[in-house]
Amino acid sequence: MGFNLTVNGDRLSSAAEPATPLVDVLREEMHLTGAKPVCREGFCGACMVLVDGEPTPSCLLPAALADGREIQTVEGLAPLGQLNRIQAALEVSDAVQCGMCFPGMVVSLTHLLTTRPDATSDDIRAALTGNICRCTGYERIVEATLLALATA
Amino acid sequence: MMSGTPIQNIPVAARVTPASIYVAPSLAAARDALSEYGAAGAPLAGGTWIMRSPIRHEPLKTHYVAIGRIAELSAIRISGNAVEIGAAVTHAALAAALADLPEFAGLVAAAGRSANPAIRAMATIGGNLSTSDFAAADCVPALLCLDADVEIADRNGRERISLAHFLEVRSKLAAGRIVTRIIVPRAECRTAHIRLPLRRSGDYPVAIVSLSVSVDAANRVRVARIAVGSVEPSARRWPPLEDALLGRPLDAAEAARIAAELTGEFIGRDSVDAPAWYRVSVLPGLVRRAVIAARGS
Ligand SMILES: Cc1cc2nc3c(=O)[nH]c(=O)nc-3n(C[C@H](O)[C@@H](O)[C@H](O)COP(=O)(O)OP(=O)(O)OC[C@H]3O[C@@H](n4cnc5c(N)ncnc54)[C@H](O)[C@@H]3O)c2cc1C
Ligand code: FES
Ligand code: FES
Numbered sequence: 001m002g003f004n005l006t007v008n009g010d011r012l013s014s015a016a017e018p019a020t021p022l023v024d025v026l027r028e029e030m031h032l033t034g035a036k037p038v039c040r041e042g043f044c045g046a047c048m049v050l051v052d053g054e055p056t057p058s059c060l061l062p063a064a065l066a067d068g069r070e071i072q073t074v075e076g077l078a079p080l081g082q083l084n085r086i087q088a089a090l091e092v093s094d095a096v097q098c099g100m101c102f103p104g105m106v107v108s109l110t111h112l113l114t115t116r117p118d119a120t121s122d123d124i125r126a127a128l129t130g131n132i133c134r135c136t137g138y139e140r141i142v143e144a145t146l147l148a149l150a151t152a
Numbered sequence: 153m154m155s156g157t158p159i160q161n162i163p164v165a166a167r168v169t170p171a172s173i174y175v176a177p178s179l180a181a182a183r184d185a186l187s188e189y190g191a192a193g194a195p196l197a198g199g200t201w202i203m204r205s206p207i208r209h210e211p212l213k214t215h216y217v218a219i220g221r222i223a224e225l226s227a228i229r230i231s232g233n234a235v236e237i238g239a240a241v242t243h244a245a246l247a248a249a250l251a252d253l254p255e256f257a258g259l260v261a262a263a264g265r266s267a268n269p270a271i272r273a274m275a276t277i278g279g280n281l282s283t284s285d286f287a288a289a290d291c292v293p294a295l296l297c298l299d300a301d302v303e304i305a306d307r308n309g310r311e312r313i314s315l316a317h318f319l320e321v322r323s324k325l326a327a328g329r330i331v332t333r334i335i336v337p338r339a340e341c342r343t344a345h346i347r348l349p350l351r352r353s354g355d356y357p358v359a360i361v362s363l364s365v366s367v368d369a370a371n372r373v374r375v376a377r378i379a380v381g382s383v384e385p386s387a388r389r390w391p392p393l394e395d396a397l398l399g400r401p402l403d404a405a406e407a408a409r410i411a412a413e414l415t416g417e418f419i420g421r422d423s424v425d426a427p428a429w430y431r432v433s434v435l436p437g438l439v440r441r442a443v444i445a446a447r448g449s
Contacts, residue, residue, distance in 0.1 A: 042204070060199055130268025
């Protein structure tokens with residue numbers, strides 16, 4: 001049985017098995033490889049996408065429950081090649097190291113910027129509890145987010 | 153949990169066993185589907201436990217009934233004498249709904265600080281109570297010390313049992329049965345929920361102490377309910393400590409001292425993230441922190 005979903009504004013259909021994790025549908029059928037299946041457990045956040053606007057680890061969402069929903073992946077957050085506010089701030093702050101965690105970071109932080117314009121550094125850290133970075137120590141990511149919030 | 157679980161990227165074909173997922177539009181439809189599927193079916197709520205079955209090397213069921221879109225199961229009703237929580241209410245929704253009710257500070261901490269924000273927006277309270285293999289479930293001890301009841305339904309009707317009883321029978325629930333509501337009586341009490349994760353947040357807790365206490369005018373303990381989670385395979389109350397605190401002033405250091413004398417009754421569970429003895433040894437410290445938090449609540 002197939003299902004339909006909207007990905008970055010495009011209406012798409014998939015014939016994946018119902019319990020297939022959304023991350024595999026995105027990567028293997030739709031060739032959107034920004035979301036990364038790293039832990040497949042909901043701990044690391046590398047597979048984070050927006051589902052109906054909410055940050056969701058796509059490794060834990062079965063394809064059947066993505067039916068009819070609006071998905072935004074990191075590829076959809078910089079339309080026309082223009083970096084969004086958090087992407088630009090991360091670049092200016094030289095926050096990226098290996099880059100493995102960043103698609104997920106950008107998704108979570110894009111959501112934070114739109115929903116919590118008054119976020120403090122503690123709020124930013126709390127929002128990133130489910131985004132693990134093994135390289136940076138987080139400090140520059142938090143600084144970049146504060147910079148993005150200040151340049152709203 | 154993160155530490156100790158090797159990163160796995162199993163090929164898709166091996167991961168996805170064919171499973172049907174029926175998105176139930178109503179409770180009646182869910183009950184009918186579950187009873188038809190029998191032992192081959194199960195509810196799928198937030199999916200945060202079920203979707204990790206391949207990592208635990210557990211097979212998926214053949215059929216799932218998705219219950220997250222059933223309005224009746226997603227409602228929270230707050231009245232003067234009880235709070236009724238639909239089984240498909242998420243941790244995030246529960247923490248937000250009870251945030252202004254001080255007597256539920258412990259449950260709000262349990263629902264609002266477990267896992268991480270994206271998981272809290274998916275994982276449900278019914279899933280948390282129903283997962284019998286999950287020792288570190290936060291809402292179980294928090295609800296045990298609030299004397300919660302669980303309502304279970306099947307095609308033939310509904311039944312209400314205590315949470316403590318539910319924990320004993322949950323792994324043997326007859327096929328087709330589903331948790332529909334959790335009913336929590338309201339009482340004048342102070343509550344707290346203290347969890348010890350290995351990192352400051354995001355991890356499973358090594359041990360949990362939940363506390364509900366009421367005191368008389370002279371600050372002496374009238375009622376105490378204390379539950380311990382994550383130390384043994386299932387959370388449970390700590391009656392000897394509850395009894396020992398009755399009639400005494402509510403004092404954190406004293407409670408911790410008594411707790412240290414009574415930890416012998418717990419047999420900790422060993423796992424890669426923490427040895428059994430460690431889980432037990434941190435309990436007095438968590439009791440101390442729980443009393444401090446309850447006094448401040
Ligand atoms: C990274 C991560 C970290 C986490 N950390 C914590 C933590 O620290 N503390 C914590 O408490 N939780 C934590 N969780 C959540 C954990 O997965 C479960 O506790 C979760 O609450 C299960 O809820 P669910 O709705 O996702 O259940 P599901 O995965 O949908 O189901 C789990 C089980 O419950 C059954 N079930 C579900 N709903 C019902 C119902 N209404 N009636 C009968 N049976 C039902 C299912 O059939 C299945 O057997 C974490 C999850 C992740 C992914
Ligand atoms: S791969 Fe989904 S959270 Fe890690
Ligand atoms: S930059 Fe390498 S994991 Fe974050």
